[in-house]
Amino acid sequence: MDQPTSPPRLRPAKLKTDVAIDIIGMHKWFGDFHVLRDINLRVMGGERIVICGPSGSGKSTMIRCINRLEEHQRGRILIDGMELTGDLRRIDEIRREVGMVFQHFNLFPHLTVLENLTLAPIWVRKMPKKDADDIAMHFLRRVKIPEQAHKYPGQLSGGQQQRVAIARALCMNPKIMLFDEPTSALDPEMVKEVLETMVQLAEDGMTMLVVTHEMGFARQVANRVVFMDEGQIVEVNTPEEFFAHPQHERTKLFLSQILQ
Amino acid sequence: MAAHTPSGTSYVRAQAVAPLPPPLVESGAIGWLRTALFSGPLNIVLTILSGALIVLIVPPLLNFLIFDATWSGADREACLARPDRPVVGACWAFIRERLGYFIYGFYPIAERWRVDAFFVLLTIGIIWLLAPTARRRTLGAIYFFVVMPVLACVLLLGWPAIGLPEVSTTQWGGMLVTVVVSGVGIVFSLPIGIVLALGRRSRMPLVKLFSVIFIEFVRGVPLVTVLFMASVMLPLFVPEQWSPDKLLRALVGVALFASAYMAEVVRAGLQAIPRGQYEGAMAVGLSYWRMMGLIILPQALRVTIPNIVNSYIALFKDTTLVFIVGIFDFLRTIEAARVDPKWATPVTSTTGYAFAAIVYFICCYLMSRYARDMEARLTTTHRR
Numbered sequence: 001m002d003q004p005t006s007p008p009r010l011r012p013a014k015l016k017t018d019v020a021i022d023i024i025g026m027h028k029w030f031g032d033f034h035v036l037r038d039i040n041l042r043v044m045g046g047e048r049i050v051i052c053g054p055s056g057s058g059k060s061t062m063i064r065c066i067n068r069l070e071e072h073q074r075g076r077i078l079i080d081g082m083e084l085t086g087d088l089r090r091i092d093e094i095r096r097e098v099g100m101v102f103q104h105f106n107l108f109p110h111l112t113v114l115e116n117l118t119l120a121p122i123w124v125r126k127m128p129k130k131d132a133d134d135i136a137m138h139f140l141r142r143v144k145i146p147e148q149a150h151k152y153p154g155q156l157s158g159g160q161q162q163r164v165a166i167a168r169a170l171c172m173n174p175k176i177m178l179f180d181e182p183t184s185a186l187d188p189e190m191v192k193e194v195l196e197t198m199v200q201l202a203e204d205g206m207t208m209l210v211v212t213h214e215m216g217f218a219r220q221v222a223n224r225v226v227f228m229d230e231g232q233i234v235e236v237n238t239p240e241e242f243f244a245h246p247q248h249e250r251t252k253l254f255l256s257q258i259l260q
Numbered sequence: 261m262a263a264h265t266p267s268g269t270s271y272v273r274a275q276a277v278a279p280l281p282p283p284l285v286e287s288g289a290i291g292w293l294r295t296a297l298f299s300g301p302l303n304i305v306l307t308i309l310s311g312a313l314i315v316l317i318v319p320p321l322l323n324f325l326i327f328d329a330t331w332s333g334a335d336r337e338a339c340l341a342r343p344d345r346p347v348v349g350a351c352w353a354f355i356r357e358r359l360g361y362f363i364y365g366f367y368p369i370a371e372r373w374r375v376d377a378f379f380v381l382l383t384i385g386i387i388w389l390l391a392p393t394a395r396r397r398t399l400g401a402i403y404f405f406v407v408m409p410v411l412a413c414v415l416l417l418g419w420p421a422i423g424l425p426e427v428s429t430t431q432w433g434g435m436l437v438t439v440v441v442s443g444v445g446i447v448f449s450l451p452i453g454i455v456l457a458l459g460r461r462s463r464m465p466l467v468k469l470f471s472v473i474f475i476e477f478v479r480g481v482p483l484v485t486v487l488f489m490a491s492v493m494l495p496l497f498v499p500e501q502w503s504p505d506k507l508l509r510a511l512v513g514v515a516l517f518a519s520a521y522m523a524e525v526v527r528a529g530l531q532a533i534p535r536g537q538y539e540g541a542m543a544v545g546l547s548y549w550r551m552m553g554l555i556i557l558p559q560a561l562r563v564t565i566p567n568i569v570n571s572y573i574a575l576f577k578d579t580t581l582v583f584i585v586g587i588f589d590f591l592r593t594i595e596a597a598r599v600d601p602k603w604a605t606p607v608t609s610t611t612g613y614a615f616a617a618i619v620y621f622i623c624c625y626l627m628s629r630y631a632r633d634m635e636a637r638l639t640t641t642h643r644r
């Protein structure tokens with residue numbers, strides 16, 4: 001199935017505004033536990049942000065607030081100009097524009113790879129099945145596993161499953177992609193294939209928020225690196241500055257641990 | 261363990277070991293006997309015990325059911341012991357003569373073809389819906405859940421305008437009633453049970469409260485009580501002039517009872533679905549009902565199939581309780597017929613019950629067999 005020329009790429013959908021994500025003074029509690037404290041982050045269209053920080057610092061919770069898998073209690077979140085509120089229709093609208101890739105893939109095991117990809121386009125975007133199939137095959141070629149289309153997720157390797165998950169998100173033609181530790185459940189030899197897919201996506205100009213500890217990826221792809229600790233954003237900087245001259249003690253400690 | 265020596269190679273064998281003898285025969289009839297029946301002392305004892313049990317039970321059973329049985333005759337005379345025939349087995353002549361009653365109850369003889377037609381329609385529906393190779397199953401579902409019930413009502417209840425005289429449900433009986441009651445219970449309990457299970461997990465307090473109260477209340481009382489309440493209390497709520505008939509009331513009672521149990525079965529299945537599935541579904545933008553209908557329930561029901569069928573089998577057998585409110589189901593017709601003086605013999609009751617047991621066993625066995633096949637099919641095609 002190897003093709004000499006790389007398959008055609010679809011441009012990511014255009015944002016309506018320049019600011020893709022605007023998080024203003026956002027707080028979140030789990031019961032009494034104050035997980036996120038005064039988060040402020042503005043992500044411009046086409047920007048790639050890498051988020052890192054120690055375990056339990058609230059990275060997952062923060063990006064899950066962006067597509068309302070978690071609800072924030074104070075402050076505002078605007079996605080492409082639309083504010084996230086309790087309004088269910090607004091939430092659905094935002095979830096259509098924001099793709100998400102999880103640490104454990106969360107593919108639907110009872111559906112084939114192709115069905116995993118076409119499900120949302122058919123049911124949410126109301127796309128005819130034929131078109132949905134075409135788009136799904138396009139993205140499967142792009143993540144380099146078109147030959148797996150008719151298998152079930154359980155029959156694929158972890159790396160292949162994660163690429164299917166990326167393709168599944170892309171089939172909805174999102175304007176923004178969120179990644180929550182997409183490679184940390186993978187065997188080392190599979191990390192590369194997933195990272196390559198993500199680099200390619202970045203080259204196409206997708207707006208990306210990536211929680212990861214792959215510092216090589218951060219160096220290569222990120223416009224900015226966000227460091228979180230104890231529910232706060234401690235430091236935001238360009239990768240060069242972030243790695244060469246971390247500003248805060250906590251950042252230095254974290255980097256020394258992770259880059260040892 | 262051998263003592264560890266500093267040189268470190270004492271554990272390496274210096275001589276080749278003689279090859280082991282070839283393994284005992286593990287294939288063929290003898291091999292099978294050896295591995296399956298006589299593989300150890302406990303197994304040998306169990307094999308002998310089971311063998312003894314089979315020898316003890318099977319021949320007398322066969323004698324009664326087949327070799328000594330009476331196959332034809334007009335009344336009790338045929339099934340009585342005579343000097344030339346001291347041992348009498350099952351009185352199948354009795355079953356043969358009363359078979360119509362067991363199947364149709366008091367359904368007018370001239371109209372019984374309508375019940376037969378209903379059975380045919382039902383069989384078509386079941387095969388269309390359940391056969392693994394069936395085509396156009398959506399159409400099959402429409403037929404089974406919409407077309408067939410309407411046709412069945414017209415056929416069984418009658419519609420004088422098109423020349424089908426009315427037959428009151430009080431005349432229904434036998435297998436017809438058993439099939440209708442359990443069929444309605446089976447068909448309605450799953451959707452209602454699913455809704456109740458979802459309601460119980462709902463975040464809306466009122467919905468949740470209602471579901472919990474309903475489920476716990478119904479599960480807290482025996483079916484007999486539900487049937488009594490359905491036949492005594494329902495008329496209090498529904499206007500007099502509608503006067504819901506006895507069978508309908510029992511149908512409602514059975515359906516609600518089965519739904520409460522089904523709700524718990526489905527809930528157990530829902531709990532087996534990891535949170536990631538919900539999140540994956542939400543993240544691609546599916547609404548709550550689509551997420552449930554396309555992602556969560558298909559997986560939950562799949563892992564629940566054995567339990568669902570279990571409930572169905574229990575329900576099928578529980579329908580015998582409708583006799584309490586005066587409905588003549590299959591077992592009740594046998595009960596009534598076995599005391600008929602015309603067939604009063606020492607073996608009549610035994611024969612009647614044996615017949616009932618065989619019929620119930622076949623039905624339940626088919627259900628559980630189908631469920632097992634389906635499970636096997638699903639696990640091979642949807643390997644995780």
Ligand SMILES: Nc1ncnc2c1ncn2[C@@H]1O[C@H](COP(=O)(O)OP(=O)(O)OP(=O)(O)O)[C@@H](O)[C@H]1O
Binds near residue numbers: 057058
């Ligand atoms: N549903 C929940 N209920 C209560 N507490 C939660 C919940 N989810 C997360 N937490 C807590 O919130 C804190 C932040 O969790 P989060 O998953 O965002 O951390 P993280 O930075 O993603 O960590 P990791 O690198 O381990 O994934 C943790 O202390 C966690 O225990």
Ligand SMILES: [Mg+2]
Binds near residue numbers: 059061181
């Ligand atoms: Mg996390």
